[in-house]
Amino acid sequence: MALTSLPRELLSEIASHLSNSDIGEWRLACKRFSLVALHIDRVFISANPKDIEVFRAIADHETQRCMVKEIVWDEGRFEEDPRSTWCCHDWARHRQSPDTPPKGYARACKRNLDEIHRRRCEYDADLPHHLDKQARMEKAMAVQESWRHYRGYLAQQNVVLADDLDIKAFEYGLERFTTLRRITLTPAAHGFTFMPLYRTPTIRTLAAKTKDNKYMNYKLPRGWPTSVDDAPLEARNWNTEADKEPWRGFINATRLLAENQGPSVTELVLDVRQLLTGLTCRFFDNPCPEFDHLVAVLRRPGFRRLDLALMVGGQEYDGWKSLRNGRLRLALEEVSSNLEHIHFGTDVRNDPDWRGQNLSGGHPEHFIPLGNLLPLRRWPRLRHFGLSKLLVRQDDLLSLLAKIPKTVRTIELSFLYFLDGGGSYRGLLEDMRSTLGWHTLDVAERPKVVIKLDMHREGFNLYGRALWLDKELDHFLYGGGKNPFGHGDDEWSSNSVFAGEGGGTERDEFDPAHERPHAEHPELVRLGIHKRRYGRQY
Structure with a gap:
């Protein structure tokens, strides 16, 4: 029997075992195969016209729109030229033109290549993924040419932002994606040079080989304030529109969901992937419309997943007021009792002494009981519990783990920093084994524990x-x-x-x-x- 004579249902079953790139080539083979749909359960939106174009095309497709379960909002933004306010005399005095890359851009491109070298050990064998990145580095376009391409993307982005085209497209998607479940907001989509986290349509064009066989090395867009070294940035205020602007996607996504659009959405994920960034904790300082919108989302019937990442830099000098004032817990207490997944993290670093003061000395002002932040007893159906980059004490964390619902099946305790005299990972594991009694549970009911540690x-x-x-x-x-x-x-x-x-x-x-x-x-x-x-x- 010829493959082209198979029923459409069998062709779809065959396609379910193929990647989208393979299906794309298969669809081009003949008209019969063009009926096979791609597996599109995730779509991307950003302040770039290419992402919006693809997003709307999927939203308008009567078959594919019903497959989408997640929207990933890439909050990375191409940065304006810091010399954009210069007059003609400034350009002449500095002997530059707009085609000359800014010093900060050139430094970022050099730092990108240094990062690739750092991520490869000097003794690593010539494995395929190393050779691929090495080949791209050798064929990276000159900084001036990269800057010319970057300016083109920036100009397109500014058109999108001026008319809110990304927000309008997102709102349209909430109407069209009938099986939508998750909204993910991330500043980390571009990952690292030649290593993107998400291959969005825009990032695919950035990663593509040019006509002269060159690859683009560019300043990686982050959008949210993100540290480029090991020192966290100070958490930004949440007062003016300028303060809030970096979190434009988060603000509009929660606003639209609070207006009861996208009624099937039950998951909200802030995805930072270990970068020193997140939603500023100053968000919780005072009443504001954005706080009310977030609470409205968390109250949704059937809401089941929240991944919350906060930037808390500078709080160690102010008594951690933004975490102690009770508004974070107030928001979390509004989360539906159907919650199944909670992951809470900050951008705390393992050396809080980085400004010359011993902030990890066990002083009471640096210790916040986890129970004051996380109302675990309100989530009786919880299945995943995760913490990352928090200052903790062993006894307090053990007390919290003793209260987790018996429904929990996975626990993540990553990049935790124990206050001086407050215990350690080793001691925590010893106490978990000896006091929690998890070993007496049936194998299927025992929580699986994961710990991640920094690599330097x-x-x-x-x-x-x-x-x-x-x-x-x-x-x-x-x-x-x-x-x-x-x-x-x-x-x-x-x-x-x-x-x-x-x-x-x-x-x-x-x-x-x-x-x-x-x-x-x-x-x-x-x-x-x-x-x-x-x-x-x-």
């Missing part, structure tokens, strides 16, 4: 890259295995997992091909991941 190289934090502990924790908590954290008496050892001793897997959320055991160099050589060091034999 040459003094830099590699955002998105982490040491994952999962099966090691399962073995320790339920199988009598050893504690993966160090046995030293000092706090550094008891919060560290040493290569070749505690297990774990290195993963990179921006580079899925980077996955390797947390092992010593000889083992990585044996596995073909590292090259042999010069002058050393194993």
Whole structure:
């Protein structure tokens, strides 16, 4: 029987096992195959006309619009030229023209290439994903040419922003996507150079090879205030329209949902992927329409998922007022009792002493009981509970874990920083095993615990890259295995997992091909991941 004679239902079943790129080529083969629909369950919106064009085309397609379950709003924005206010005399005095890249843009492009080098260990073997990035680096267009392309995208973006075309398209999508469930807002869509987090239509055009076989290295748009080093930015005020403007997508998405549009939406995700950013915690300082809109979304019947990431820089000097004033908890208390997934995180760094003051010394003003923030008992159907980048105490966190609903199946405790004298990861795991009684539950009811830890190289934090502990924790908590954290008496050892001793897997959320055991160099050589060091034999 010829493939073209198969019923449409069988063709669709075959297509379900193919990628969208393969289906796209298949659809071009003949008219019969063109009836096979792409698997489109996620669409993208941003302040770029290409994303809006594709978004509206899917919204207008009577078959594909019914498949969409998630809208990802890319909040990254191309930045204006800081010299845009210069007069002709300024340009002449500096001997520049608008075609000359700004110094900040040139520095960002150089920093991009440095980041690629940092993310590759000097001993890494020539694996395919390294060779691909190396080839792109060698064919990266000159900064001046990159700036010319960047200005074109910026001009298109400004047209979109002037007429609110992205907001209008999003509103249209809420009407057309009848099975929509999740709204994701992210400043991290562009990921890192040659390693995007999401391959949106716009990012695909940016990543495409040009006619002269060049690749574009450009200043990565973030949109939300985002630190480019290990020092968190100070949380921005939430008073004026200028203060709020970076979170334009969040503001309009929650406003439209609060107006009861997109009635099937029950999930709200702020996706920062370890970047030092988030919604400013000053959002919770005072009553405002945006707070009311968020609460209205959280109150939705059947609301089931919230991923909330906050930027809290500077709060350590002000007694953490924005987290202590009760308005964050007030909002979370309004979340539907149907909530199944909660992940709460901030941009706290592991060295709060970065401004020369010992802020992690266990002082009461730096400790906020987690129970004051998270009303766990109001969510009896919770299945996932996650915390990341918080200052914690071991006893307080253990007390919170003892109160989680028995419905919880996964727990994430990532990048947590224990206050001085406040315990450690090692001690926490010991107490979890000895006091929570989870090992007495049926296997299917035992919570699966995941911990992610920062990965550093040459003094830099590699955002998105982490040491994952999962099966090691399962073995320790339920199988009598050893504690993966160090046995030293000092706090550094008891919060560290040493290569070749505690297990774990290195993963990179921006580079899925980077996955390797947390092992010593000889083992990585044996596995073909590292090259042999010069002058050393194993």
